[in-house]
Amino acid sequence: MFDWISNTTYWLFFSQVIITLIVVPMIIRNNFIDFARRYGMTQYPNAKNAIEDYLLSNISIFKIVAGGLFLLSFAIVAYAAVNQAELFSWDNQAGLTCLFFIAIIPVLVMAAIQKRFFSLLADYSDDKRVATLKVRGVRDFISKPMILFIFSGQFLFIGSVVYFVNHPFDGFGGYLNLLGLAFLDSIFIITIYFIMNNKRLALIKDPNQRFVGQQNAISVNVTIWIVALYYLCLSLWISGLDLLSYRIFMQSLYIHLMFLMVAFASKLPASFYQGLEEKQ
Amino acid sequence: MITIELDSPEPLFNQLIIQIKKAIEAKQLYAGDALPSIRQLANDLDINSKTVAKAYRLLERDKVIETKGYRGTYVHPNALDNVQFNLNGWLYSQVSFAVNSYREAGATDSEIRIAFNQAMTNTKK
Numbered sequence: 001m002f003d004w005i006s007n008t009t010y011w012l013f014f015s016q017v018i019i020t021l022i023v024v025p026m027i028i029r030n031n032f033i034d035f036a037r038r039y040g041m042t043q044y045p046n047a048k049n050a051i052e053d054y055l056l057s058n059i060s061i062f063k064i065v066a067g068g069l070f071l072l073s074f075a076i077v078a079y080a081a082v083n084q085a086e087l088f089s090w091d092n093q094a095g096l097t098c099l100f101f102i103a104i105i106p107v108l109v110m111a112a113i114q115k116r117f118f119s120l121l122a123d124y125s126d127d128k129r130v131a132t133l134k135v136r137g138v139r140d141f142i143s144k145p146m147i148l149f150i151f152s153g154q155f156l157f158i159g160s161v162v163y164f165v166n167h168p169f170d171g172f173g174g175y176l177n178l179l180g181l182a183f184l185d186s187i188f189i190i191t192i193y194f195i196m197n198n199k200r201l202a203l204i205k206d207p208n209q210r211f212v213g214q215q216n217a218i219s220v221n222v223t224i225w226i227v228a229l230y231y232l233c234l235s236l237w238i239s240g241l242d243l244l245s246y247r248i249f250m251q252s253l254y255i256h257l258m259f260l261m262v263a264f265a266s267k268l269p270a271s272f273y274q275g276l277e278e279k280q
Numbered sequence: 281m282i283t284i285e286l287d288s289p290e291p292l293f294n295q296l297i298i299q300i301k302k303a304i305e306a307k308q309l310y311a312g313d314a315l316p317s318i319r320q321l322a323n324d325l326d327i328n329s330k331t332v333a334k335a336y337r338l339l340e341r342d343k344v345i346e347t348k349g350y351r352g353t354y355v356h357p358n359a360l361d362n363v364q365f366n367l368n369g370w371l372y373s374q375v376s377f378a379v380n381s382y383r384e385a386g387a388t389d390s391e392i393r394i395a396f397n398q399a400m401t402n403t404k405k
Contacts, residue, residue: 127287131324133303135314135352197319202326207281210324 009092010081013099013251017077020103021070027263028110029062036117038273043205047124054120058113066106073102092248100255105263118200125203132207140211141196141218153229157181160236169240181232188225191193192218205253212272220265224258281308284325292327296335301344301363304355311360313347315353342367 033055040051076099080087087095161177168174195217204210231254238247282299284292303309318336322329336353339345343362348352356362382392 117401127285128283129281129286129325129327130283131321132281133309133316135316161349187351197323199326200324202324207324 008098009248009252010077012249013077013080013096014074015085016096016099016252016255017070017073017103019256020079020099021066021106023064024103024259024263025066025106025110028107029059031067031263031266031268032114032117034111035061035268039141039204040117040121044121044124047121049189050120050124052119054117058116062106062109062113065109069102069105074097093251096248098254103255103259110266115200117250118203121203129206130205130207132211136196136211138192138196139183141192141215142222143219146219146222149226150222150229151157152180153226153233154185156233157229159222160240164236164240169242171239172180181229184225184228184232188218188221188228191221195221209272215270216265216269220261224261227257227261241243284327286327291336292331293338293347296321296332297338300339304344304359304363309355311355311357313355315355317352350379 036051036055041048044051076087076095079085080089080095083089083179086092088098158178158181161175164172165174173180195214198214201214204213231250234250235247238250240245281294281302284295284299286292288295290298295335299307309315309331315336316324318329318332322332325332336345336347340347340353342365344359345353346356379392382395383389387395
């Protein structure tokens with residue numbers, strides 16, 4: 001009999017590999033090139049040649065890394081599909097986590113490329129620094145509905161853990177899950193703190209543009225945080241209700257969604273570039 | 281909006297003081313307005329937070345700004361009047377007046393310097 005669940009799972013794995021290692025790297029690559037050309041070349045015209053050289057060499061490295069990892073991941077999924085086995089001939093859930101870590105490599109490479117790009121701009125920056133005298137707090141970066149979603153997600157997760165402590169299922173970690181929640185929260189709080197206090201952003205000359213860039217990065221982080229919170233709750237309920245086949249679907253869909261959000265977030269909003277060409 | 285020049289011979293903390301005073305004089309900032317935190321300004325300008333802290337400390341001494349503990353830093357209620365006051369200029373005129381009177385009394389420059397140094401050492405805060 002045709003195993004509908006298993007075959008759909010393989011298609012989902014293929015889709016995840018294509019999305020995370022072809023589509024997402026392409027989007028973040030294009031967005032970075034767009035930023036480097038539209039912002040870098042207009043605000044740092046004396047660095048024009050250096051920026052072009054930098055893009056030429058670093059984007060090739062990025063393409064090789066992303067392409068290589070795509071072939072590797074595709075081969076892993078194809079092997080599992082042909083042999084009707086689980087990923088890595090091991091376990092689908094653990095395999096998905098491995099594919100996730102493989103897919104995160106191009107994102108990290110792009111982050112390193114962007115960091116070095118700012119160092120390049122620093123070499124060409126003049127001695128002027130501009131800042132606003134307006135006070136910026138967390139509330140300027142995170143909207144009220146988002147704060148509400150974060151808090152309700154926390155309560156939902158804690159409530160679910162308390163419920164399953166009283167109605168446990170096999171493999172349930174009990175109150176240790178709350179430690180995981182604290183770890184997740186800490187990661188996102190630290191990331192948001194670093195985005196708010198990033199000195200490298202001083203290289204974005206206009207404080208309003210700097211604010212738009214920070215706001216964009218923080219909203220994406222908060223959105224991923226919210227999605228992660230609700231995914232954790234859902235995953236707990238899927239396990240608790242013994243719907244394990246759906247757990248793989250949910251995990252893969254979550255990875256799809258998270259990577260796509262990262263990709264679309266790498267595009268700065270139009271307001272960032274507003275007036276840039278006119279200034280030039 | 282404030283702008284500082286890293287290569288300017290004017291110390292950075294002084295540039296900050298001048299810019300904040302200018303913003304108050306130009307009525308971009310009013311009495312009671314909140315000012316950015318030391319960390320925010322230091323990050324935005326990519327300078328050491330100690331430089332911003334020094335500028336804020338001197339502005340607070342001149343009663344141009346006031347710090348309200350953890351609530352933050354605000355423009356002083358009398359800031360508009362106090363920005364006009366130039367402590368360094370006042371100090372210079374006072375010292376010049378005193379030096380002239382010592383010279384008229386017959387003191388040499390080196391005697392005046394020695395006396396000043398001794399007075400500064402013996403009248404430590």
